[in-house]
Amino acid sequence: MSAEPLLRVQDLSVTFRNGDRETVAAQGVSYELAAGEVLAVVGESGSGKSVTALALTRLLPPAPGCALGGSVRLAGVELLTLPEDQLAKVRGGSIAYIFQEPGSSLNPVYTIGFQIGEAIALHRPEIKDIRAEVIRALAEVHINDPARVADQYPHELSGGMQQRAMIAMALACDPKILVADEPTTALDVTIQKEIMDLLARLRRERGMSIILITHNFGIVANFADKVQVMWKGRIVESGPVAQVMREQTHPYTKALIACIPRLGQRRRRLTTLSEELKVSR
Amino acid sequence: MSDNLLEISGLSVHYPGRAAWFFQKAAPKKAVDDISFVVPKGRTVGLVGESGSGKTTTGRAIVKLAPRTAGAIRYQGQDIGTLANAAFLPWRKKIQMIFQDPYNSLNPRADVLSILSEPLEIHFPSMTRADREARCAELLRSVQLPAEHLRRHPHEFSGGQRQRIGIARALAVQPELIICDEPVSALDVSVQAEVVNLLQDLQEQFGLTYLFIAHDLAVVEHVSDHILVMSKGRIVEQGTPAQILGDPKEAYTKTLLAAVPRF
Numbered sequence: 204m205s206a207e208p209l210l211r212v213q214d215l216s217v218t219f220r221n222g223d224r225e226t227v228a229a230q231g232v233s234y235e236l237a238a239g240e241v242l243a244v245v246g247e248s249g250s251g252k253s254v255t256a257l258a259l260t261r262l263l264p265p266a267p268g269c270a271l272g273g274s275v276r277l278a279g280v281e282l283l284t285l286p287e288d289q290l291a292k293v294r295g296g297s298i299a300y301i302f303q304e305p306g307s308s309l310n311p312v313y314t315i316g317f318q319i320g321e322a323i324a325l326h327r328p329e330i331k332d333i334r335a336e337v338i339r340a341l342a343e344v345h346i347n348d349p350a351r352v353a354d355q356y357p358h359e360l361s362g363g364m365q366q367r368a369m370i371a372m373a374l375a376c377d378p379k380i381l382v383a384d385e386p387t388t389a390l391d392v393t394i395q396k397e398i399m400d401l402l403a404r405l406r407r408e409r410g411m412s413i414i415l416i417t418h419n420f421g422i423v424a425n426f427a428d429k430v431q432v433m434w435k436g437r438i439v440e441s442g443p444v445a446q447v448m449r450e451q452t453h454p455y456t457k458a459l460i461a462c463i464p465r466l467g468q469r470r471r472r473l474t475t476l477s478e479e480l481k482v483s484r
Numbered sequence: 485m486s487d488n489l490l491e492i493s494g495l496s497v498h499y500p501g502r503a504a505w506f507f508q509k510a511a512p513k514k515a516v517d518d519i520s521f522v523v524p525k526g527r528t529v530g531l532v533g534e535s536g537s538g539k540t541t542t543g544r545a546i547v548k549l550a551p552r553t554a555g556a557i558r559y560q561g562q563d564i565g566t567l568a569n570a571a572f573l574p575w576r577k578k579i580q581m582i583f584q585d586p587y588n589s590l591n592p593r594a595d596v597l598s599i600l601s602e603p604l605e606i607h608f609p610s611m612t613r614a615d616r617e618a619r620c621a622e623l624l625r626s627v628q629l630p631a632e633h634l635r636r637h638p639h640e641f642s643g644g645q646r647q648r649i650g651i652a653r654a655l656a657v658q659p660e661l662i663i664c665d666e667p668v669s670a671l672d673v674s675v676q677a678e679v680v681n682l683l684q685d686l687q688e689q690f691g692l693t694y695l696f697i698a699h700d701l702a703v704v705e706h707v708s709d710h711i712l713v714m715s716k717g718r719i720v721e722q723g724t725p726a727q728i729l730g731d732p733k734e735a736y737t738k739t740l741l742a743a744v745p746r747f
Contacts, residue, residue, distance in 0.1 A: 247672040248643075362535070391534035391699060396743040418673055421745030448747060462677035464706040466744055467729050472684070473677035473706065481674065 207279045209379060209412055210236040210259075214273035217251070217258050217436075221268075228254045229436040232273070236380065239410040243417060243427035243444070245459070247482050251436035252416050256382045260294045277379075296326045299373035303385035305365035309357040315341070316353030319372045326376035340375040341368070344401060363394035367401070374405065381405075384416045399426055420460055424448050432456045435482060455480050489661055489693050490523040490546070495555035495565075497538070497545050515541040517717035518555070523661065528687070528694040530708030530725075532701055532740070538717040539697045543663040546695070547579050548572055559661075577607045580654035584666035586646030590638040596624070596649055597634040600656055607657045623652040626689075627682060644675035648682070655686065661693045668703060680707060701744055705729055713737050 216230040229251035236242055246252040254263065260282060263269045275282040277297060282290065302308045310318055319340055320333045330336050334353070341349035344367040357365055366386060373381055383402065387395035399422060406413055415427060423430050423444060430448075431441035432455065439453040451457040461474040496518050503510035516538040523529045533539040544550035546557055548569065557565035564575050583589040590599055600620040604611055611619070621631035627648040638646055647667060654662050664683065668676040680703065686692060698704050704711060704725075711728045713721045713736065721734040732738050 247674060392701070392743040393534065393739060396745075399745070419745065421747045424747035425745045459674060462674050464677075464680075464700075464702040466702045466705060466741070466746060469705060469725060473680055475677045475681060476674045482672075 207276070208235040209238045209240075209278060211276045212259070212273070213276075215255065215258060215275060216270075216272040217254050217263065218270045218272070219264075219268065220270065227436055229258070229433075230272075231437055234431060234438070234441065236412050236414065238379070238412055239406065240429070241406060241413045241415060241427045243415045243423040243430040244433060245418060245420070245423060245430060246433035247418065247459075249482050250433040252433045253384055255433070256300075256384060256414060256416055259382070260298050261290060262294065262300075292326070295322055295373075295378070296376050297378055298380045298382060299376065299378035300382045300384065301366070301369045301373050301386050303388050305362065305369045305389075306357065308369055309365060311357055314354055314356055315360070315368045319353070319368070319375050322372050323375050336375065340371040343374065343405075344368075344371045345397075346371070362390050363397065366390065366394075366398055370398075370401065370405075374409075374411075377409075378411065380412045380414060382414045382416070385418070386415075387422070388417075388419075395422075402426070420448070420463060432459070434480075487524050488522040489525040489560060490695070491556075491558040491561075492522070492542075492546070493520045493556045493558075495519050495542070495545060495557065496553045497541050497550050498553040512553075514717045515550070516545060519714075519717075519719045520555075521712055521719060521722065523693060523695055524709075525660075525693055526687075526691055527709040528696050528707050530704035530711045531695060531697045531714060532699060532704045532711060533714035534699060534740075536716075537714040539699075539714045540665055542714070543581070543665050543695060543697050546663060547576065547581060549581075577657045578659055579661045579663065580657065580659040582647075582650050582654050582662060582664045582667045585670055586643055586650050587638075587670075589650055590646060590653075592638050595635050595637050596620070599638075599649065600624075600634075600653055603653060603656045619656070620652075623656055624649075626655060626686065627652045642675075643671055644679060647671060647675075647679055651679075651682065651686070655690070658690075659692070661695065663695045663697070665697045666699070667696075669698060669700060676703070683707070701729075701740065713740070 213233050215232040217228040219226045219228055232255050244252045257263050258271055259275050271283055282293060316337045319337045323330055323333050323336050337353050338349045341352055346352050346367055360368065387398050402413060403426060405411060417423060427444050429442060430444050431438045434455045440447060440451060440456045458476045458480050462476060464473060495516055497516040498512035498514050501510040501513045531539045541550045545552050552565050556563055559575060597620055600623055601616050604616050604619060620634055624631050624633055629645060629648055668679050671679060687694060696704060696707050708725055711722060711725055712719050715736045721737045728737060732741060
């Protein structure tokens, strides 16, 4: 038996169909993710980075509206053809997601504890005392007074606390892979640091793999092991973080890094993308 | 004659707090608490802080979009903070705003021509329709959009293009001071660079003065001549970008700088 990585994505493509119109959102996406590894996916709006991550567990409209191609294998099991009932166990069970806006990912009419408990009941039926497990999950993401927070509704929490609650929910089922789609974009920098430190610790302690979707190269450089840059639905550059940050092979990566203002490195003018490299205007 | 276009002294914006019990006097929520700063003509003053620090309220209080509780707002020496809304109208022409979210700050049912015409109708009532249309086309050119876009609606544009329309609307009445409230935080990094460059070009071209409100320290450092750091309604530290970035004095500024991931 050959060594099968935790996740192997081969030639993954996502095509949306609207009547006669076809839009290829992603194509030719291939990569491997080992246990405990952090992969950063970088790109601008419309680059296909989020849609590719959702395609891993087919969290997209069913055919014929959306067609997936290629292969996604989780520990050797093909996910793109897996029956729905088995896939439901993978979603949230083996591969969990957290999104940019915790406020709109949480259900406003249920308490935090109820929503985390629901995930636990679904994925870990062997657990009898769900409330104790919920409180343990909240405590693990450094929420003070987890018993009180469990009884609160999402609107009673700050953005940073909501994102912690989302992470607690995602981790409650002990996933092998956490997909974090711009987890800190809506948060202040000091809260962003706390959340990223938390994710780094959880990865270290649990050996969990993370697919981190971001546009922040600062986070990539400090947090990820390897990085892939997406542009117009394709991976145009990939490699170990240190290598890509030092030397970029694709002109888009080079231009993208150049157009970001960097603290303490004041320039007279910011670099912009040339016409042929622009994704959106 | 001082070179300061805007002088803020002791500005406070307090909102009534919620009382714990009905006969108990509620402590006011101090969104902005006794702040003072100046904005020199032709310069950019950056205002940084985290959510809830009061930076947006400060910008809004200057143009009467938030109620001033105490303090003076002087524009070229004249106290404009105490003016009634009607008397404030001439200053609305001199002070304009650009907002964060280009999706929510443009009327979705209006085409670009009517979005840009509205401030002209209010502040230049004698302008003929043809003159207005010519002016709107010119405004689009100054934000590097083609004049054909006048008949389009906001939903037909990308985020960056919408922010350009927001900038054109602010420019329409030939303002002197523009309060930019997180103008680039909702944009992709490549678009952000274009809009920042555009704002700097326009400043040079029209001699504009900016109060640039943002949470991104790197962007604020890039555009500002002077930086104000706000926390919990107060300005905790101010200075040149080199002073704030290179030699921060306050613990809060240090924490903020330490939280930015560098690469």
